[in-house]
Amino acid sequence: MLHALSSISASDQYTHLNEIICLDEQLLQRFTGKCVIQPALSHLLVSLQANKTRPLYCWYNDKKVFSASLIEYLRRHTYRENIEPFRR
Numbered sequence: 001m002l003h004a005l006s007s008i009s010a011s012d013q014y015t016h017l018n019e020i021i022c023l024d025e026q027l028l029q030r031f032t033g034k035c036v037i038q039p040a041l042s043h044l045l046v047s048l049q050a051n052k053t054r055p056l057y058c059w060y061n062d063k064k065v066f067s068a069s070l071i072e073y074l075r076r077h078t079y080r081e082n083i084e085p086f087r088r
Helices: 002-006 010-031 048-053 068-077
Strands: none
Touching: 048 068
């Protein structure tokens, strides 16, 4: 991938970078006021790392799961339907 990037001219790289910056600004404007930074949702809470100190949960090492603490937090602060995407 890096080799392919090195074949792009500096002016093209600058053009593409500016396009990414503009798209990022549009996305930020679109979702301003809709997304809230929640300090309680730290990396430790949202990742599997939080499970390492909990009995039973520390037995499983799957990178595609949320921590038990995050699910408990969401159940306390949101509607149940919002955190169960596969529920019918």
